[in-house]
Amino acid sequence: MCSFVQEIKALLALRGKKFQPIENFKEKSPFWCLDGLSEEDVRGIMARSVCAKSAFELWGHGQTHSELRTSLLNYPLEHMSPFMEKHSTYRINVYTFNKTLEFTDRIKKIDALDYLPFEGTVSLKSPQHVFCLLEDYGTDPNDIPDHPYYIYFGRWIGDGQRELIRSHSVKNRHFIGNTSMDAGLSFIMANHAKVKENDVVFDPFVGTGSLLVACSQFGAYVCGSDIDYNTIHGKGRSSRKNQKWRGPDENIRANLRQYGTENMYLDVMVSDASKPVWREAALFDAIITDPPYGIRESTRRTGSHKDTAKPADEKCYSHVPVSQAYHLSDIFTDLLNFSAHRLVMGERLVYWLPVYRPDYSEEMVPLHPCLRLISNSEQTLSSHTSRRLITMEKIKEPEEQDSLALGADPSLSPYQGHNAFREKYFSGVNKRSGKEENKPEVNGE
Amino acid sequence: MKLLTHNMLTSHVKGVTKGYPLLIKATEVKMNEVEFNPQFVSRMIPKLEWSALVQAADELGQRQDLPGELVPDYEKNEDFLKKVHRLLLEVEVIEGCLQCPESGREFPISRGIPNMLLSEDEA
Numbered sequence: 012m013c014s015f016v017q018e019i020k021a022l023l024a025l026r027g028k029k030f031q032p033i034e035n036f037k038e039k040s041p042f043w044c045l046d047g048l049s050e051e052d053v054r055g056i057m058a059r060s061v062c063a064k065s066a067f068e069l070w071g072h073g074q075t076h077s078e079l080r081t082s083l084l085n086y087p088l089e090h091m092s093p094f095m096e097k098h099s100t101y102r103i104n105v106y107t108f109n110k111t112l113e114f115t116d117r118i119k120k121i122d123a124l125d126y127l128p129f130e131g132t133v134s135l136k137s138p139q140h141v142f143c144l145l146e147d148y149g150t151d152p153n154d155i156p157d158h159p160y161y162i163y164f165g166r167w168i169g170d171g172q173r174e175l176i177r178s179h180s181v182k183n184r185h186f187i188g189n190t191s192m193d194a195g196l197s198f199i200m201a202n203h204a205k206v207k208e209n210d211v212v213f214d215p216f217v218g219t220g221s222l223l224v225a226c227s228q229f230g231a232y233v234c235g236s237d238i239d240y241n242t243i244h245g246k247g248r249s250s251r252k253n254q255k256w257r258g259p260d261e262n263i264r265a266n267l268r269q270y271g272t273e274n275m276y277l278d279v280m281v282s283d284a285s286k287p288v289w290r291e292a293a294l295f296d297a298i299i300t301d302p303p304y305g306i307r308e309s310t311r312r313t314g315s316h317k318d319t320a321k322p323a324d325e326k327c328y329s330h331v332p333v334s335q336a337y338h339l340s341d342i343f344t345d346l347l348n349f350s351a352h353r354l355v356m357g358e359r360l361v362y363w364l365p366v367y368r369p370d371y372s373e374e375m376v377p378l379h380p381c382l383r384l385i386s387n388s389e390q391t392l393s394s395h396t397s398r399r400l401i402t403m404e405k406i407k408e409p410e411e412q413d414s415l416a417l418g419a420d421p422s423l424s425p426y427q428g429h430n431a432f433r434e435k436y437f438s439g440v441n442k443r444s445g446k447e448e449n450k451p452e453v454n455g456e
Numbered sequence: 457m458k459l460l461t462h463n464m465l466t467s468h469v470k471g472v473t474k475g476y477p478l479l480i481k482a483t484e485v486k487m488n489e490v491e492f493n494p495q496f497v498s499r500m501i502p503k504l505e506w507s508a509l510v511q512a513a514d515e516l517g518q519r520q521d522l523p524g525e526l527v528p529d530y531e532k533n534e535d536f537l538k539k540v541h542r543l544l545l546e547v548e549v550i551e552g553c554l555q556c557p558e559s560g561r562e563f564p565i566s567r568g569i570p571n572m573l574l575s576e577d578e579a
Contacts, residue, residue, distance in 0.1 A: 209496045232496065234461060236572075243569055274491045277545075278461040282572040290466045290476060294503060 014388035015062040018202045022056045025205045057169035061198045067165030079162045100134035103142045110148040141167040188219040197225035203402045204361040206231045210296035215284040220263030227272035236282035293355040304365040343377040351381035354405040363398045460544040467556035477508035480515045482552035490545040497537045
């Protein structure tokens with residue numbers, strides 16, 4: 012899925028550190044070695060990353076156990092000894108990537124490390140120090156070698172936050188919608204946006220608040236708006252299979268309460284993202300959002316127009332006098348412009364851009380003179396569509412001419428015309444009747 | 457609706473040039489306890505239009521002894537920060553409306569949530 016590199020780079024940037032891989036770095040490898048970081052840096056990153064599994068202080072490595080041994084014996088003793096003292100406790104884990112080892116083989120490997128000057132005692136239950144022997148047997152489950160391609164040995168520092176994906180699963184969340192962002196992706200987006208404690212984060216297409224839930228978990232104060240009155244108020248039809256209508260505890264605030272972050276809730280409003288109600292000042296430390304693509308949720312804005320989109324539950328829309336199709340190109344123009352005017356300098360906008368893959372080229376990514384494109388990672392949705400996670404950073408304050416230039420931005424032409432993306436999306440589903448369906452499964456793997 | 461949010465909102469009615477701050481007409485206000493975070497309050501103070509906060513506090517009868525102008529060295533003044541914290545985060549308008557000071561247009565607030573949508577003629 013999404014770029015692991017981008018998440019780590021953003022988290023490093025939060026600490027003012029650079030991404031410095033050692034020689035022969037391979038992005039696709041499950042093992043990465045990075046330089047120039049303190050233990051505190053690593054702990055800080057692992058406290059936020061949902062992509063990273065575990066982090067270790069590397070003591071030695073090699074292609075064979077013999078090379079590993081040489082490498083370990085070259086590791087300065089003074090760096091080892093604080094963790095090997097006489098009265099300390101430790102354990103050694105063996106981790107084999109892409110291979111299952113018998114228990115006895117694991118023990119053999121641990122025993123083979125007896126040249127290391129451990130003076131403490133082994134404690135399996137609660138050791139003070141944990142070490143790990145990591146063996147890389149490649150990434151092809153159909154071609155597992157007898158011996159590892161590469162071996163590492165290091166001191167365990169910390170694990171990543173994959174548990175957050177489980178604990179914040181949308182399955183167990185009180186209030187969800189058809190397009191609620193899955194927990195893993197929400198946290199990744201918050202990391203891309205460099206969200207930190209005491210930030211103010213805004214989501215202009217907040218829906219059921221999944222992104223705000225993630226940001227609040229990282230200590231940010233959160234607010235959002237949406238044009239859909241029912242979603243904001245937690246009314247209307249449920250998105251759950253066995254439930255017809257939403258219950259009273261289903262709203263964004265309740266979601267934050269569920270995870271213990273209600274303190275971070277600022278406000279949500281019913282508002283049209285194309286007509287901002289916020290002062291033009293550096294109000295937000297991050298703008299994180301998943302704008303409507305016009306497939307599962309319709310794209311709407313207020314204004315008179317003969318061509319009205321027909322969303323579900325129309326009777327509840329007395330709060331929106333007339334709906335006008337919100338052209339996708341305008342969504343992005345407005346979003347980038349809004350961000351340029353209301354982000355704190357140096358801070359970020361993170362959003363999903365829907366893409367019709369056969370037509371895609373990098374020039375299609377919307378640009379703005381005040382925002383610098385930091386990253387662009389693809390998540391495939393189907394054979395002909397995907398969405399791209401776009402991260403941008405504010406680099407200068409807007410001037411009069413910047414807003415005008417956007418109107419003619421050629422990158423936005425594939426999104427022109429009423430729901431152009433929506434048409435292309437359904438043209439690939441040509442065996443079906445072309446009616447709107449609740450497909451595909453937008454999965455965050 | 458909290459007063460921190462109110463401080464950042466402005467009227468977007470077409471043709472209005474003096475749409476800030478929005479007037480608050482509240483029929484129901486609640487006090488809601490929120491954990492005091494002095495760093496957050498200190499961070500927010502420079503972003504605020506102080507006079508708009510004072511005006512809003514007055515409108516809700518919640519001003520108490522909030523000064524008309526920002527005190528210097530507020531970062532270290534815990535008493536002051538607590539007063540600001542209370543106003544920004546703990547006072548909530550549950551029912552009422554926000555009113556554009558120039559056009560008079562009202563935006564309803566129900567269950568704490570403002571509805572800022574304009575009709576087609578006003579957009």
